[in-house]
Amino acid sequence: MVNLKNNKTYNFCAGPAVFPEEILKKAQEDLIDYANTGTSILSISHRSEEFINLADRAKKNLRDLLNIPENYEILFLHGGASWQAAMVPANFLSDNSLANYVNTGHWSSKAIKEAEHFGKIKVIGSGLDAAMNLSGWVIDKKAAYCHCTPNETIDGVEFDDFENLPESDVPMIADMSSTILSRELDLTKFDLIYAGAQKNMGPSGLSVVILNAELLERANKNLSTMMSYQVHVDADSIYNTPATFSWYLMGEFLEWVKKQGGLAEMGRRSLEKALMFYDYLDHSDFYKNNIPRAVRSRMNLPFVLKDNKLDKLFLTEASKQGLINLQNHRSTGGMRASFYNAMPKEGVEALINFMKNFEKQYA
Amino acid sequence: MVNLKNNKTYNFCAGPAVFPEEILKKAQEDLIDYANTGTSILSISHRSEEFINLADRAKKNLRDLLNIPENYEILFLHGGASWQAAMVPANFLSDNSLANYVNTGHWSSKAIKEAEHFGKIKVIGSGLDAAMNLSGWVIDKKAAYCHCTPNETIDGVEFDDFENLPESDVPMIADMSSTILSRELDLTKFDLIYAGAQKNMGPSGLSVVILNAELLERANKNLSTMMSYQVHVDADSIYNTPATFSWYLMGEFLEWVKKQGGLAEMGRRSLEKALMFYDYLDHSDFYKNNIPRAVRSRMNLPFVLKDNKLDKLFLTEASKQGLINLQNHRSTGGMRASFYNAMPKEGVEALINFMKNFEKQYA
Numbered sequence: 001m002v003n004l005k006n007n008k009t010y011n012f013c014a015g016p017a018v019f020p021e022e023i024l025k026k027a028q029e030d031l032i033d034y035a036n037t038g039t040s041i042l043s044i045s046h047r048s049e050e051f052i053n054l055a056d057r058a059k060k061n062l063r064d065l066l067n068i069p070e071n072y073e074i075l076f077l078h079g080g081a082s083w084q085a086a087m088v089p090a091n092f093l094s095d096n097s098l099a100n101y102v103n104t105g106h107w108s109s110k111a112i113k114e115a116e117h118f119g120k121i122k123v124i125g126s127g128l129d130a131a132m133n134l135s136g137w138v139i140d141k142k143a144a145y146c147h148c149t150p151n152e153t154i155d156g157v158e159f160d161d162f163e164n165l166p167e168s169d170v171p172m173i174a175d176m177s178s179t180i181l182s183r184e185l186d187l188t189k190f191d192l193i194y195a196g197a198q199k200n201m202g203p204s205g206l207s208v209v210i211l212n213a214e215l216l217e218r219a220n221k222n223l224s225t226m227m228s229y230q231v232h233v234d235a236d237s238i239y240n241t242p243a244t245f246s247w248y249l250m251g252e253f254l255e256w257v258k259k260q261g262g263l264a265e266m267g268r269r270s271l272e273k274a275l276m277f278y279d280y281l282d283h284s285d286f287y288k289n290n291i292p293r294a295v296r297s298r299m300n301l302p303f304v305l306k307d308n309k310l311d312k313l314f315l316t317e318a319s320k321q322g323l324i325n326l327q328n329h330r331s332t333g334g335m336r337a338s339f340y341n342a343m344p345k346e347g348v349e350a351l352i353n354f355m356k357n358f359e360k361q362y363a
Numbered sequence: 364m365v366n367l368k369n370n371k372t373y374n375f376c377a378g379p380a381v382f383p384e385e386i387l388k389k390a391q392e393d394l395i396d397y398a399n400t401g402t403s404i405l406s407i408s409h410r411s412e413e414f415i416n417l418a419d420r421a422k423k424n425l426r427d428l429l430n431i432p433e434n435y436e437i438l439f440l441h442g443g444a445s446w447q448a449a450m451v452p453a454n455f456l457s458d459n460s461l462a463n464y465v466n467t468g469h470w471s472s473k474a475i476k477e478a479e480h481f482g483k484i485k486v487i488g489s490g491l492d493a494a495m496n497l498s499g500w501v502i503d504k505k506a507a508y509c510h511c512t513p514n515e516t517i518d519g520v521e522f523d524d525f526e527n528l529p530e531s532d533v534p535m536i537a538d539m540s541s542t543i544l545s546r547e548l549d550l551t552k553f554d555l556i557y558a559g560a561q562k563n564m565g566p567s568g569l570s571v572v573i574l575n576a577e578l579l580e581r582a583n584k585n586l587s588t589m590m591s592y593q594v595h596v597d598a599d600s601i602y603n604t605p606a607t608f609s610w611y612l613m614g615e616f617l618e619w620v621k622k623q624g625g626l627a628e629m630g631r632r633s634l635e636k637a638l639m640f641y642d643y644l645d646h647s648d649f650y651k652n653n654i655p656r657a658v659r660s661r662m663n664l665p666f667v668l669k670d671n672k673l674d675k676l677f678l679t680e681a682s683k684q685g686l687i688n689l690q691n692h693r694s695t696g697g698m699r700a701s702f703y704n705a706m707p708k709e710g711v712e713a714l715i716n717f718m719k720n721f722e723k724q725y726a
Contacts, residue, residue, distance in 0.1 A: 008401075009400070009401025009402055011401075011402040011406050013402075013406060013407070013408045014408075015604060016405060016406050016407065016408070016409065016604065016607050016608075017406060018402070018403070018406045019403060019405055019406060024394050024395055024403055024405070025395075027394055028391045028394055028395070031387050031390055031391055031394070032387055032388075032391070037372070037687065038371075038372025038374075038685055038687070039372055039374040039376075039381070039687065040381070040382060040387055042379060042382055042387070042566050042612070043374050043376055043379050043380060043381045043382060044376070044379065045376045045377075045379070045688050046379065046567070047693065048688070078441050078442035078443070078446065078568060079441035079442060079589070079603075080441070080603050080604050081603075082588070082589055082602070082603035082604075083441065083589050083603075086587045086588070086589045086590070090587070113588075114587060114588055114589075117585065117586070117587045117588075118587070196604065198604055203405050203606075203607070203608050204409070204604045204605065204606055204607050204608070205441060205568050205569070205604075205605065205606025205607070205608070205609055206568070206606075222480065223480070224449045224453070224477060224480045224481070225445070225449070225476075225477055225480075226442070226445055226446050226448075226449050226477075227449070239445070240442075240443050240444075240445035240446075241378060241379065241443050241445075241559065241561055241567045241568075242567065242568065243566075243567055243568025243569075243606065243609070244379050244566070244567050244568070245379075245566050245567070245568070245608070245609075246568055246606070246608075246609075249405070322401055324400065324401070324402065325408050325411070330410065
């Protein structure tokens, strides 16, 4: 990728996403000498006082930020959300039970396919209809759990009106990879949420799981150790050597979110950035986003050009201006801008400015 | 940990292990701007040209260094060796088959317990006897595979005379976490080896799997995607978002090993460091290592003090001199010095000097 620009680079990658600069600068120092240990943050023992301290601090900050009730466990595990899409059915589905899934896009579909390896699945809602009408989900009374994906990163569909979830005794489970920490969340609506860290709170290769202790009691016994939530809870997420550096980076990210004003402020910013961008798209005849306003994603904003023969030129010119990673997932084509927590408002403004100029030139 | 010393710190952690300084310095720069992309190495897309290039280079360097035959696949996966201890039986063991395991210490035992979740296990050799007499292993003709752990990090037991492995058509599988890249290896003696990266070649949270394509054909079908070697082979290790930064660091480490002279040079160094240290122990009445010479580990060198009431003082004084992480695993007690690839000879010399002085003062 050639950079001909003099200006700042804004990276709209859907994950691994951007980091706040101050975290990168601190990490530069800690790579050489962490907390006066004389050794790199990469090489401190996961059993050392220094690591246990940073791990505890990360957990406490996450609990504070999300207002996680005391009866919910917090896990930091290897891998990303795809591992969790397997661990959830491995722990809570069995040959004799049934799970409900809501299918609102690419990642919902993948979670469903994964779960089918473990037991019987019933899809209780699909597409935009399901995303727009949470109260319409009819959950089977005997379902082991109901699974949903509140943000679909590729489709650009998102719902967060969780107060409209149907009343039910069935545990509610959500893949919150893109939503987590981007706004306030009433966690009591869920019994388990999981998230890959590489969007709103850290690097790739780490996932967060927050689960209700009551749900944990229902977990299948005699699971392979690495698949068992109970094993990881008992070991405080250090059953085996954890991804120590990733954990450290997430800890720094959580501190940053707190300093910025917590989830109320993240929510204000994510809404402001998204509205600004959709407003521009909606007033343009050159770019288009087809998702109904009520379920447009704040985090991943897909759009197409009027003439898709201009796609390649658009991406090349954007890249020259330091606006990178604007192509959507290979499965769908078109463009996508991801505005995760560390994307400043200035990045969105720079993107809109570029798009205006491009439109002027090629409309 | 308070550092009262003016001298360099040497970190003898058994993993996450130390990195060569030049890699840390390069990583400092790449954290801000990787390869002129204008964005951090943490935030480049795993689908970008830059990442695909670094991933391919890492794979090629590993293939060159270990002289990996073309019919062996190379995978870089989430998690550490503990995940692999589950993936191996998940892929190759079934209700109707039997696997052979050799139990030479702590990690062998854990691998056996993990495998018991998936099928029937027969332990065909145990303890020092098994480590000292590879040709004595009697492998069941119908075993799905035979699994061994050539280096036991906690016990300090290691064997590498793989030319003495019994002739057999049964696939040989090894946890090479500590051994890999520390010396030359005839990979054709094995059908699958796996290793956590955090010892001789990278950070924690990443593992390497090298497997014979013929063995892969025998893998169980209809596995959960994240558990399936075939899925990861088909996706070239990018089925889901990989641990991109960890992969980058491992790539840098592989380049470093190559520049140092490859595995012949790593083997010379690891032998030199270990012999120097054991020679000192064997000439001391104050420190002791009880492992028979033939199976002493080059990588993890456990020792005890004559009087274990001095343990705490020993660790405190060592730490003041910048010699850190010398306590052995919490399961066993005593001391342990790990000499992985990035531990310079000077570190071993500094440790011996300190131990001499400590002995003089407290003998």
